[in-house]
Amino acid sequence: MAQRCAVIGVGQTHYTTKRRDVSMAGLVREAALRALEDAGLTFKDIDAVVIGKAPDLFEGVMMPEAYLADALGAAGKPMMRVHTAGSVGGSTALVGAGLVQGGVHERVLVVAYEKQSESNATWALSTHLPFSSSLVVGAGGYFAPHIREYMRRTGAPGHIGTLVAVKDRLNALRNPYAHLKIPGIDRAMVESTPMLWEPIRYLETCPSSDGACALVLSSERAATGTPAWVHGGAMRSEPIFRAGRDTVSPQAGKDCAADVYRQAGVTDPRRQIDVAEVYVPFSWYEPMWLENLGFAAEGEGWKLTESGATALDGDTPWNPSGGVLSSNPIGASGLIRFAEAALQVRGAAGEHQVDGARLALGHAYGGGAQFFAMWIVGREKP
Amino acid sequence: MRRVAIVAFAQSEHTDHDTGLAEPELILPVIDAVKAATGLSRFGFTCSGSCDYLAGAPFSFVSALDALGAWPPISESHVEMDGAWALYEAWVRLQHGDVDSALVYGFGKSTPGDPRTLMTLQLDPYYLAPLGLDQVSYAALQASAAGVPRAELDAIVRRSRADGRRNPYALDLPDELAADPVAGPVLACDVAPVTDGAAAVVLAAGDLAAELCERPAYVTGIAHRIEPHYLGLRDLSRSASAADAARAAGVGKGPVEVAELHAQFAHEEPILRRALELPDDTVINPSGGPLAANPVMATGLIRIGEAARRVHDGTARRVVGHAAGGPCLQHNLVTVLEA
Numbered sequence: 001m002a003q004r005c006a007v008i009g010v011g012q013t014h015y016t017t018k019r020r021d022v023s024m025a026g027l028v029r030e031a032a033l034r035a036l037e038d039a040g041l042t043f044k045d046i047d048a049v050v051i052g053k054a055p056d057l058f059e060g061v062m063m064p065e066a067y068l069a070d071a072l073g074a075a076g077k078p079m080m081r082v083h084t085a086g087s088v089g090g091s092t093a094l095v096g097a098g099l100v101q102g103g104v105h106e107r108v109l110v111v112a113y114e115k116q117s118e119s120n121a122t123w124a125l126s127t128h129l130p131f132s133s134s135l136v137v138g139a140g141g142y143f144a145p146h147i148r149e150y151m152r153r154t155g156a157p158g159h160i161g162t163l164v165a166v167k168d169r170l171n172a173l174r175n176p177y178a179h180l181k182i183p184g185i186d187r188a189m190v191e192s193t194p195m196l197w198e199p200i201r202y203l204e205t206c207p208s209s210d211g212a213c214a215l216v217l218s219s220e221r222a223a224t225g226t227p228a229w230v231h232g233g234a235m236r237s238e239p240i241f242r243a244g245r246d247t248v249s250p251q252a253g254k255d256c257a258a259d260v261y262r263q264a265g266v267t268d269p270r271r272q273i274d275v276a277e278v279y280v281p282f283s284w285y286e287p288m289w290l291e292n293l294g295f296a297a298e299g300e301g302w303k304l305t306e307s308g309a310t311a312l313d314g315d316t317p318w319n320p321s322g323g324v325l326s327s328n329p330i331g332a333s334g335l336i337r338f339a340e341a342a343l344q345v346r347g348a349a350g351e352h353q354v355d356g357a358r359l360a361l362g363h364a365y366g367g368g369a370q371f372f373a374m375w376i377v378g379r380e381k382p
Numbered sequence: 383m384r385r386v387a388i389v390a391f392a393q394s395e396h397t398d399h400d401t402g403l404a405e406p407e408l409i410l411p412v413i414d415a416v417k418a419a420t421g422l423s424r425f426g427f428t429c430s431g432s433c434d435y436l437a438g439a440p441f442s443f444v445s446a447l448d449a450l451g452a453w454p455p456i457s458e459s460h461v462e463m464d465g466a467w468a469l470y471e472a473w474v475r476l477q478h479g480d481v482d483s484a485l486v487y488g489f490g491k492s493t494p495g496d497p498r499t500l501m502t503l504q505l506d507p508y509y510l511a512p513l514g515l516d517q518v519s520y521a522a523l524q525a526s527a528a529g530v531p532r533a534e535l536d537a538i539v540r541r542s543r544a545d546g547r548r549n550p551y552a553l554d555l556p557d558e559l560a561a562d563p564v565a566g567p568v569l570a571c572d573v574a575p576v577t578d579g580a581a582a583v584v585l586a587a588g589d590l591a592a593e594l595c596e597r598p599a600y601v602t603g604i605a606h607r608i609e610p611h612y613l614g615l616r617d618l619s620r621s622a623s624a625a626d627a628a629r630a631a632g633v634g635k636g637p638v639e640v641a642e643l644h645a646q647f648a649h650e651e652p653i654l655r656r657a658l659e660l661p662d663d664t665v666i667n668p669s670g671g672p673l674a675a676n677p678v679m680a681t682g683l684i685r686i687g688e689a690a691r692r693v694h695d696g697t698a699r700r701v702v703g704h705a706a707g708g709p710c711l712q713h714n715l716v717t718v719l720e721a
Contacts, residue, residue, distance in 0.1 A: 002478040023508055055440030056462065061511075062435040062503040063462055066708035069608045070615075076626065079608040079713065080471065083434075083462040085441055091459055095471060102477030103383065124440060237428075237458035239447040252455035259457075367444050371458075 002101040006227030007342040007377060009039030009216030015179035015327035018117040019210040024059060025071035028113050031212035032072055035109070039216040040224050043073030046216070047105035052082040052092025052112040053331030054366075055125075059118040072111060084235070086139075086279070086366025088112065089213070089334025090373030093362070094233045096217050097375070101230075106222040113212035114329035121208050121330060140205055140282060142368060144197035146247045147284040151199065153248065156287065156302035158199060164283035165190045165204045165325060167311050172322025174312075174351035179209045179327040204283040204325075211329035213336045220381075228342035231359070231382045232263025233375040240368040247369055253292040256372040261294070264359070264376040270295045273376070275317045275344045275354040276361040277337035281324045286310060290318075293363070312352065320344070320352040334364025338375055345379045386476045387591035387598030388719065389584050390419040391687035391694070393551050396579035396675040400493040403578075405432075405442060406449035409489050412582040413450060416485065420584050420594045426481025428458040429472045431465035431488040432679050435500055446489070457481075464488060465683030466644075466705030466715050469583055473604055476587045483590060489580035490679035497576055497678060505709060506611060517709075518573060520613060522566030524710040525649040527618035532567075535648040539571045539673055542648075546674020553577065553675050572648040579677025581684045599693035599701070599719040605630030606705075606715035613710060624657035624704070624714035631702075631716040638664045638718075639698040642685035644706040646672045654704060658716065664702075668692070682706065686717055693721050 011034025013019070019027055028051070036042055049072050051065050061067060065081040072079075084091040089112040096110035122138035150156065169185040172178035182189070185203075193202035218224070236256035238245060245251065257269070266272045278293070280286045290301035295316060304310060310318040319325075321340040324333045341362035343349040349357075358379045365372050392415035394408060417423055428450065434442045443460045452458065461467045465488020472484035501517035539559055546552035559571035584594070591598040607623040607630070610616055628634070641664050645651040651666065660666070667673075669688040672681050682705025692698035699721040707713040 002480065025506075055434050056503075057434060057440050059507070060503065061507045062500065063433065063707070064504075065463075066504055066608075066712055067506045067510075067611050069708075069712070070610050070612065074608050075610045076607060076623070078606045080467060081462050082459065083443070084458075084460050085444065095459065095474075098471070098474050098478065102474045104474055104477065235457055235459055236455040237447055237452055238455040239450070239452050240444055241448050242453055245453075250455075255455050367441065370444075370447070 003103050004220040004381060005097045005100040005230045006218050006223050007215050008218045008223055008225050008227050009035040010339045010343055011035030011038060011214040012177045012339065013211045014177050015209040015211035015329060017209065019115065024064065024115050025068055027115055027210065028068055028111050028212045029071040031214040032109060032111055035214035035216050041216060045107055046073060046109045047107050048078040048099055049074040049109045050080045050082060050092055050096040052088040052335065053114055054086065054088055057124045058121055059115050072109065084366060085371050086330060087334050087364040087371040087373040088366065089332050089336065090338055090362065090364030091235055093215060093335055093338040094235060094373055094375065097230050097233055100217050100219050106219045108217045110215045110217060111212060112332040112335035114331040115210045116208040116329060117210050140197040140200050143282055144200055146369065147199060147282065150248050150284065150288050154299040154302060160287055160302045160305055161199060161204050161283035162187050162190045163305055164286040168319050168323045168325040171312055171320050171352055172326035175321045178322040179207050200282050206281040206324045206328035209327050209329040211327065211332055213332045213339050215339055226346045228345045228377040229381050231376045231378045232260040234259035236372045238370045240370050248288060249292045250369050252370060253365065253372045256374050257293045260374045260376055266376065269293060270316050272359060273361050274357040274359050275320060277321060277340040278318055278363040279324055279334060279337055279365050280319060281328065283325060286318060317354050320349065320354055334373060337364055338362035342377050345377050384477050384479060384587050385600055386473055386585050386587045387600045388690035389586045389591055389595035389598050390416040391583050391690050392416045393581040393684055393687060394579045395551050396553060396577045396677050398553050398575055398577055400578065405437065405489055405491065406445050408580045409446055409449040409487060412580050413487065416582045416584045422483055422584065425483045425485040427472055427475045427484040428456050429460065429468040429486055431461045431463050431468040432490060433462060435503060436490050436492060436495060436678060438495065464705050464707055465581060465680050466686055469683060469686060470604060470606060470715060472585050473601060476585060482587045484585040485582065486585065487580065487582040488680035488683040490677050491578040492576045492678050493578050518568055519565045520709050521647045522568045523613060524618040525567045525647065528649045528653055530649045530652050535572060538648045538651050542667060542671050542673035545668055546670025549670050549674065551675065552670040555674060568647065574646040574672040574676035577675050577677045579675065579680055581680040581687055583683060583687050595694065597694050597696055597721055599690035601717055602720045603631035603718035606713065608713040611712060618710055621653050621657040621711045621714060624654055624711060627714045627716040628658040631718050633658050633702055633716060633718055636700050638702050639700055640665045640668060640689055640692045641702040642667055642669060642671065642689045643704045644672060644682045644685050646676060648673065650711060658702065690719050693719055
């Protein structure tokens with residue numbers, strides 16, 4: 001059976017609009033060195049490197065792992081490059097964990113990054129294959145109709161998205177690495193910002209960030225420091241163009257959650273999972289994913305958000321780091337969720353620590369809400 | 383490690399021109415072929431390899447899921463690497479013990495673009511790419527360093543093309559060699575042809591392998607290594623990462639009847655032969671190899687599939703499949719397959 005795997009090091013860069021002071025290599029190395037330092041290790045202790053990022057068109061470097069091998073100390077070692085759209089950060093962690101769980105390696109360095117200042121992500125996401133047409137611009141243009149459908153189905157009042165936008169930015173004020181820090185953020189401020197894609201306002205969207213995140217994963221035998229143990233991990237994908245698929249609450253998300261809950265012995269996620277870092281790039285995705293992940297019954301997710309249950313002091317805190325709404329180096333955003341989940345159960349989340357967190361969910365999604373990657377990490381061994 | 387075997391392999395009839403098929407249409411027949419060969423319609427894990435830059439758009443692998451008919455949703459991942467690394471990821475996934483089968487595929491359409499120029503974008507964007515060094519030029523640096531005699535290179539190209547003409551999936555390239563110089567010592571005939579194509583493999587673990595295939599090709603060793611990116615940091619006349627990967631995969635632990643090498647330039651074949659320490663009697667690239675068909679992102683996977691095919695048809699008992707990535711063989715994967 002699969003070997004135990006633990007997160008023994010976490011490293012993040014500060015997330016910001018433009019990191020003019022570092023190259024891409026410098027950016028990933030900064031995160032990697034911090035993760036190694038956290039684990040009390042050096043590159044010499046690493047058996048393999050797994051790197052993930054979103055489309056290469058974002059920086060204009062094709063298959064950049066070739067170029068980044070040196071900066072990540074990978075020369076002479078195996079190196080893999082994962083790309084599963086927006087879920088890639090999560091998938092990268094799972095591929096890295098897989099190497100440990102499969103008994104292939106003792107210690108694996110996992111890195112994900114995006115340097116979005118090298119290009120304009122909205123337009124990079126708006127290109128189309130030859131002979132296909134699209135009426136959307138950027139990810140917001142794609143997801144807004146799905147959000148409107150969620151509102152229509154559930155009768156959710158229009159201010160729910162605003163509540164999430166405020167809550168996550170308040171959390172970001174406690175996270176030293178967060179990109180958006182907006183003192184005095186409140187509903188009036190969010191509602192005063194321009195409508196981009198009905199019903200998504202400017203402050204209800206994620207920023208474009210430069211940044212990298214790294215994890216050191218280890219077998220039980222090679223673990224150092226304070227481990228966060230992997231209790232379960234899963235990926236699920238479904239076709240983007242399948243007629244009849246539910247884009248509001250995709251089956252792949254439900255199946256992925258069910259798989260990871262089964263592995264971790266979770267039957268009631270809202271009660272058993274102490275904290276969740278969930279990929280919410282547009283504010284309304286919090287209530288939508290609350291339902292998709294089984295934290296709330298169908299149609300009830302927005303009520304949980306409205307009640308304050310998902311706030312840092314609520315009974316089921318979501319995105320205490322500030323989430324994707326506060327920091328979004330796209331290819332790394334999923335790995336940051338996985339990393340923040342690990343920080344919480346290691347008791348190392350600083351000012352945004354959820355007291356007594358023992359079990360945490362990391363979640364990422366991508367493509368047309370069709371690629372999902374999740375893991376559950378715990379303070380105790382599984 | 384858990385015993386995992388290649389139990390099915392299929393590839394497209396590769397073309398040197400755009401046949402008008404979109405990527406999902408290119409993939410669908412090879413997926414259907416390996417499903418038919420194994421009788422499996424669902425797999426415990428699925429992994430693919432492709433490159434957005436070939437399609438010129440982000441997420442080239444997304445539409446591939448439509449070709450798979452990924453419904454109900456599947457456990458799936460993707461590498462922005464040759465499909466050989468997708469096979470590696472699937473092999474690792476099968477080591478976990480909870481799933482027994484995996485579908486692997488790789489695909490690429492090179493004809494709409496200019497791979498020679500495109501590969502420049504793979505270089506360090508600050509110090510190398512601005513030099514405008516294209517794929518053939520950096521290969522030419524390696525060819526110069528390797529110094530393989532012209533007669534040996536001609537023999538490699540002639541043999542590859544002759545084998546390719548006998549391979550219904552490879553291109554029909556003439557016996558006459560175009561001697562036009564392209565860059566440094568590299569002649570036009572030394573360069574793998576621009577090709578569109580796809581390939582798929584099914585892996586099975588444990589008892590399932592023997593149930594699905596009469597003569598499974600068991601993966602007895604698989605490993606890959608990357609080396610420094612900067613050409614100036616490497617001895618280009620040899621491939622240290624291929625040698626390391628071959629040692630880790632255990633190539634030298636037994637005879638090697640057939641080796642399929644991912645040599646995209648004629649001079650890479652002797653470099654790889656030496657790195658893998660292949661005996662003189664090993665048959666190299668009986669499929670014709672990349673010099674007879676080079677559907678980028680599937681070429682490495684096809685090498686492993688072609689090697690496995692020799693075990694499947696009973697003509698060999700121990701074979702090697704090799705895949706490469708990055709400029710001048712920067713990254714190498716070696717797998718040993720046994721009956």
